[in-house]
Amino acid sequence: MKNDAQDAEAICEAASRPHMRFVPVKSPAQQSVLVLHRMRTGLVEERTAPVNRLRGLLAEFGVFLAQGVRTLHQHIVDRIEDGSNELAGPARLALMRGWAQCQALDQEIAWLDKQIAEHAGHDPQAQRCMDVCGAGPLTASAAVATVVDARQFKNGRQMAAWIGTVPRQNSSGGKQRLGRITKQGNDYLRTLRFQGARSAVLTAHRRDDRLSRWIVQLQARVGYYKTLVAVANKHARILWAVLAKGEKFDPSHMCIAPRAVICATNS
Structure with missing residues (x-):
């Protein structure tokens, strides 16, 4: 039976284990940065509804607009004020007030973007994260504030698994069965990583570094969506190296396996 007493006993038992790992406590400064991100996420969701x-x-009156906030910014005022459609006066006024509500939300989101960009611009770790292709101020700020200490992860794969970009395993009897990504961990950071990976994949053909060439070759071999997952996974591992080791990102870096180093030394 599950109750408070047994929960407390289980916590004390787990705390006494020598190899138990604990979640680091975020500092007030990191929590304050995450407040900006959560407020921004909520306002973006609120803007989607209006x-x-x-x-x-507008579609009820035969006035159609393509999806996307940018399209709405460009065309909604002209469509509402267009005298050739069947919109009546009260409807035009109500729609303009709805558009004013969207603009007010846009201003709040823009203010939060500015605050997040200032944090990323003044934080040394965030600045190193922004060197990674596809990692802008939003991703860099969120990574620094969410990952309290990257050294809590043994390697980059553990951090990628924590974000949820590794395949789910259902292996048995010596047979390895890999499924879709687990989607466990921090969903906000994972979403930002996939947005950054999408940008890196779409622009890889314009660059000539080792990482970009790998992305182009991988996309030609396995397709766009599998490449997107692979790049998000690789970027998560790169971010771990940047945060845990304090290294500067080098897109032409070549990892040498330990076995290859031993062979080279023996020869």
Whole structure:
């Protein structure tokens, strides 16, 4: 039976284990940065509702707008003020007030973006993270604030597994069966990593470094979506190296396996 007393006993038993790992406590400064990110995420979700509402109401009068906030910014005022459609006066006024609500949310999101960019610009670790292709101020700031101490992970694969970008295993009897990514861990950081990976994959053909050439070759071999997952996984490991070792990102870096080093030494 599960109850508070047994939960407390289990916690004390786990705490006494010599190899038990504990989650580091975030500092007030890191929690404050995460407040900015969570406020921004909430406002973006709140903006989605009035944007969809405006598109749906305009569609009832035969006025269609493509999806996306940018399209709405470019065309909604012209469509509302267009005298050739069947919109009546009260409807035009109501839609303009709805558009004003969207603009107010845009201003709040822009203010939070500025605060997050200032944090990333003044934090040395975040600056090193931004050297990774596809990691902008938003991703760098979130990584530094969320990962309290990257050295809590033994290697980059552990951090990638914590973010949830590694395949789920269902192996048995010596047969390895790998499924889809686990999607465990921090979903916000994972979402940012996939957005950054998408940017890196789409622009890889414009660069000539070792990492970009690998992305282009991988996409030609396995396709776009598998490449996206692989790049997100690799970026998570790179971020671990940047945060845990304090190294500067080098897109042309070549990892030498320990066995190859031993062979070279013996020869």
